[in-house]
Amino acid sequence: MSxxxxxxxxxxxxxxxxxxxxxxxxxxxxxxxxxxxxxxxxTEQFPSSDxxxxxxxxxxxxxxxxxxxxxSGGICSPFNNVRPNWMGYYSGATANLRVDELILPGTHxxxxxxxxxxxxxxxxxxxxSPHSQLQTGIRVLDLRVQFYFGYPQGDPKRFAIFHSTxxxxxxxxxxxxxVINLYTAHSNEVVILDxxxxxxxxxxxxxxxxxVIKNRLGSxxxxxxxxLLVLRQLWELQKNVVIAYNNDQRDPLxxxxxxxxxxxxxxPSSSELKSFVxxxxxxxxxxxxxxxxxxxxxxxxxQPDDMSPDVMSWFAAGEFNSPIMKFHIINTDWSLRCRHxxxxxxxxxxxxxxxxxxxxxxxxxxxxxxxxxxxxxVLVTANGNWSASMTLPTRTINKATLLIICKAQxxxxxxxxxxxxxxxxxxxxxNDVVLFQYSTAELKWILQPDRVYSPNTSGGAVPVVRTxxxxxxxxxxxxxxxxxxxxxxxxxxxxxxxxxSSASYDSHIHRRPDQRVYRLQRGDKYLFMxxxxxxxxxxxxxxxxxxxxxxxxxxxxxxxxxxxxxxKNADWVREITLPLTAWAGxxxxxxxxxxxxxxxxGTNLVSGTSIQLKTGDTLKFRYAANTRKWRRI
Numbered sequence: 001m002s003x004x005x006x007x008x009x010x011x012x013x014x015x016x017x018x019x020x021x022x023x024x025x026x027x028x029x030x031x032x033x034x035x036x037x038x039x040x041x042x043t044e045q046f047p048s049s050d051x052x053x054x055x056x057x058x059x060x061x062x063x064x065x066x067x068x069x070x071x072s073g074g075i076c077s078p079f080n081n082v083r084p085n086w087m088g089y090y091s092g093a094t095a096n097l098r099v100d101e102l103i104l105p106g107t108h109x110x111x112x113x114x115x116x117x118x119x120x121x122x123x124x125x126x127x128x129s130p131h132s133q134l135q136t137g138i139r140v141l142d143l144r145v146q147f148y149f150g151y152p153q154g155d156p157k158r159f160a161i162f163h164s165t166x167x168x169x170x171x172x173x174x175x176x177x178x179v180i181n182l183y184t185a186h187s188n189e190v191v192i193l194d195x196x197x198x199x200x201x202x203x204x205x206x207x208x209x210x211x212v213i214k215n216r217l218g219s220x221x222x223x224x225x226x227x228l229l230v231l232r233q234l235w236e237l238q239k240n241v242v243i244a245y246n247n248d249q250r251d252p253l254x255x256x257x258x259x260x261x262x263x264x265x266x267x268p269s270s271s272e273l274k275s276f277v278x279x280x281x282x283x284x285x286x287x288x289x290x291x292x293x294x295x296x297x298x299x300x301x302x303q304p305d306d307m308s309p310d311v312m313s314w315f316a317a318g319e320f321n322s323p324i325m326k327f328h329i330i331n332t333d334w335s336l337r338c339r340h341x342x343x344x345x346x347x348x349x350x351x352x353x354x355x356x357x358x359x360x361x362x363x364x365x366x367x368x369x370x371x372x373x374x375x376x377x378v379l380v381t382a383n384g385n386w387s388a389s390m391t392l393p394t395r396t397i398n399k400a401t402l403l404i405i406c407k408a409q410x411x412x413x414x415x416x417x418x419x420x421x422x423x424x425x426x427x428x429x430x431n432d433v434v435l436f437q438y439s440t441a442e443l444k445w446i447l448q449p450d451r452v453y454s455p456n457t458s459g460g461a462v463p464v465v466r467t468x469x470x471x472x473x474x475x476x477x478x479x480x481x482x483x484x485x486x487x488x489x490x491x492x493x494x495x496x497x498x499x500x501s502s503a504s505y506d507s508h509i510h511r512r513p514d515q516r517v518y519r520l521q522r523g524d525k526y527l528f529m530x531x532x533x534x535x536x537x538x539x540x541x542x543x544x545x546x547x548x549x550x551x552x553x554x555x556x557x558x559x560x561x562x563x564x565x566x567x568k569n570a571d572w573v574r575e576i577t578l579p580l581t582a583w584a585g586x587x588x589x590x591x592x593x594x595x596x597x598x599x600x601x602g603t604n605l606v607s608g609t610s611i612q613l614k615t616g617d618t619l620k621f622r623y624a625a626n627t628r629k630w631r632r633i
Contacts, residue, residue: 012150014166016118017157027157028117030174032131032181065308065338074114074127075136075336076308083137086345087231088188093348095232096355096376099190099222099242100288102231103324103348105341106140106192106331107133108296111161111175117168125296125304125333130169131178134191137341140258140292140329144197145171147205159209162199171209176216183220183240190222190231192290192329194244194258206249214253217241223253225450227288228437230376232357233403237433244290255290258329262294266302270310273297277314281326287399292329308338317343320350362387362412369393376401381408381428391415398440406432411494419445422527422540427494434470449473449498455482462499465491465530476501476520485520486510491530496539500525508559511536516583519544519559547571548598555579555588567592567613576613577601584625587633591618606631 007022008015017025066076082089094102110133113119113126126133130141146162156172169175179191198206214221222239229237246257261283263276277293285291295314299305311332315324324330324347332340357376362368368390370379375397381387386408392415393402406412406428414426419436426447428434436445450469453462460482462474474485474497481503487510488497499509501520509518509526518526518541527540544558548567555565557579565576565588572594578601579588590600592613600619602610606629613619621630 008150012148014148014157014160014168016166016168024151027155030129030131030169030177032129032178033135065312067312067339069339071337074334075132076338078339078342081342081345083341084135084182085186085189086137086341087139087190088186088235090345090349091188091232093345093352095235096230096352096357097348098227098230098288099192099234100227100285100290100328101351101355102139102190103327103344103351104139104192104329105137105335105344106142106194106292106329107138107335108142108294108331108333109163110138110141110143111169112163112167113169116161118166120165122302122304123163123165123167127334127336129178130175131181133336134178134182134189136336137345138335139190140192140194140331141175142194142196142258142260142292142331143171143175144199145195145201145209146199147201147209149200149205153208159212172212172216176213179241180216180220187238187240188231188235190234190240190242192242192244192258194246194260194290194292196244196246196257196260198247201247201249203249206247207251210245210251210254213243214251217243221253224255225435225448227255228399228401228435228448229403230355230357230401232359233376233378233401236359236378236380236403236405242290258290258292260292260294260331263297266298267300268297270297270307274310274314281323285328290329292331293327294331296331296333304333306334306337307332308334308340311340312338312343315340315343317347317350322347322350325350361385362390365390370402372396374400376403378403378405380405381412383408383410386410387412389413389415392418392436392445393438394418396438398438400438402436402438402445404428404432404434406430416445416447418443419447421447422498422525426496427529429492429494431467432470432494433468447471454480455485456480460484461486462488462497464488465495465497467492469495471496471498473498473500475499476503476507478503481505482507484508484510487528487536493530493532493534495530497528497536498525499528517559521559524560548573548576548594551576553577557581558586558588561585562587562589564589564591566590567594567598569594569596572596573598575599575601577603578605578621578630579623580604581628582623582625582630584623586623588621588623588630589618590621592616604629 004015004018069076069078087094107126109125111130112123115129146160151158156170159171161167161169182189220240222242243254244258245254261280280293297305316322317324355375360379363385368387370393372393372395409430412428416426417424435448438445449471451472453474465488507520524542528536529539531537541560543562544560545564549571551565553573554577598613600611602608620633622633
């Protein structure tokens with residue numbers, strides 16, 4: 001075996017995968033117990049929590065704590081509660097909550113279990129496989145991954161599960177497939193895969209693992225842009241899996257790693273750990289952060305402790321002020337030996353009462369007005385259940401969300417006057433998905449962009465707009481700037497691109513060669529829409545305003561449709577000539593409160609006659625492309 005260990009290190013594989021001749025053994029696929037249908041009850045009863053035993057020194061793990069139920073194979077089975085699909089079945093306990101607001105049962109070192117190919121008494125801390133954990137109601141898997149370069153690309157053994165040793169399980173077959181099995185059987189269940197630690201990883205290995213995850217889970221991933229949504233909204237999108245990735249090489253589709261609150265030592269006494277748990281319970285959690293309490297420890301002889309009685313006591317449920325109400329993700333060892341999952345379900349029912357959510361359709365609206373005062377709305381259009389126009393709620397609570405999913409073939413005009421969208425109407429077409437969040441500070445709805453790019457992320461070309469994207473933003477700033485930016489070469493019809501800048505230097509926005517080039521100045525925001533002719537149409541452009549001295553005696557092409565120049569004392573020129581080049585319909589407005597009179601030169605005016613600009617005057621001109629001259633209007 002020692003020879004195999006040395007050889008395995010050289011080959012970049014696990015010693016257990018080599019036979020006596022040093023040849024890789026064939027991979028054996030894991031077996032999954034099917035999700036059997038069960039007659040589910042219409043009511044739920046939750047256990048009361050009895051006091052936990054004291055800190056007696058034990059040399060072997062205690063075996064469970066399962067009041068009002070029976071324990072077998074490491075699983076405490078209640079007589080009446082639903083676990084395989086508890087999130088969807090008990091929607092009255094979950095539908096109004098975001099993922100980060102839920103109270104979720106998790107397993108510590110989830111894939112180091114007694115059913116794994118290799119078990120070690122010092123590492124093994126779960127009774128059953130990740131598949132069975134999810135089937136029994138666990139919703140957060142705590143994963144530590146080791147990269148083995150010696151297996152060929154595509155071999156699932158390249159990304160193995162470890163703690164201090166290797167369990168023989170891997171990410172793709174044992175964890176990702178377990179999640180796929182769950183949401184295939186129960187489409188409303190949401191799972192967090194917390195990739196907490198990485199061993200022997202390179203940047204390329206991180207990219208490879210991200211590709212494996214994205215290819216296997218596909219559209220079921222809950223991307224960070226959906227962190228605002230409650231479960232009712234995620235169900236409508238058919239989103240099921242959060243990937244929390246605790247590394248700087250995190251893919252843009254993954255969330256930051258779970259903030260695991262651990263006491264920092266392996267063998268605290270129960271009283272020490274209880275004090276730490278209570279301390280964490282007093283901490284405030286920022287919105288959208290995934291945070292766990294690590295409620296696990298070793299016994300005096302370094303075996304994972306069965307803390308079932310403590311878990312049932314420390315995280316008791318039953319009232320709004322029960323201990324469990326202070327927590328979110330709760331990771332434990334031997335997690336299924338007690339009725340902790342039932343406590344989590346029950347606790348969510350209290351938290352869920354503090355929120356509101358609803359599913360609406362156009363037929364349920366009055367004259368197309370979306371109702372006020374609801375915390376989370378998902379509005380779905382469909383053929384036969386459609387409206388030509390709809391209007392945002394005029395008022396609601398802070399951080400309320402509105403998700404609109406368009407399945408109807410006909411277009412809808414969404415009136416958004418009380419939003420940060422740069423124009424008053426948003427055109428929605430089939431397959432569009434848009435998300436708004438309300439800000440009471442700004443008294444408006446904030447349209448959430450699907451992507452935000454910048455020169456530092458994308459260079460001088462705005463990336464292609466994907467078919468599932470409605471609005472993307474491209475933002476410049478000092479230190480994150482380019483002189484020229486080009487609009488996407490491809491995008492869905494009626495998709496939007498907003499380009500803005502806070503940079504000190506000007507930039508230019510390019511479309512097709514036959515279209516005008518826009519100047520992007522500090523503070524500018526441009527909005528472009530791809531129209532029916534597959535052309536980027538400027539639907540909102542800024543007004544460029546200058547003092548007379550900055551405009552100069554000979555104005556340049558200002559790079560936008562409307563320009564204003566103001567004359568005042570100490571900011572004045574004697575003569576001004578309008579731009580020699582412009583685009584049809586461009587307008588220039590000159591105003592003055594200066595004491596002295598200025599002259600607008602007639603060189604390129606339609607009249608050919610110079611015009612005086614006196615105190616209090618406002619002169620407006622429009623460019624006629626056919627004559628290449630300015631006409632006073």
